[in-house]
Amino acid sequence: MADEITVDELARLRALGPLTLIDVREPDEFVAAHVPGARLVPLATVPEAADDLVGDDRVYVICHSGGRSLRAADYLVARGIDAVSVAGGTSAWVQRGLDYDTGE
Secondary structure (H helix, E strand, O other): OEEEEEEHHHHHHHHOOOOEEEEEOHHHHHOEEEEEOOOEEHHHHHHHHHHHHHOOOOEEOOOOOHHHHHHHHHHHHHHOOOOOOOOOOHHHHHHOOOOOOOOO
């Protein structure tokens, strides 16, 4: 089972340098608001994208509130990928007043 971190922890880690962050929401959700640097990988496409994530140090997975990201992170962990879910998701990120991007 995948570990979870808070949005505050993700913000702290991002400040230390680049990391791999995938957003498993649908494209319209991503366009509305997403964490800067996140890459869109809709949940249904995670199995196809998993091979591209092999070899990354750690993969952080975010969605709207944490449910889809936890499912995706569990899937990745089961395939030997070091994946962590962001609890509270993008909604918690925005509510904390952290910077976010819109659009593609």
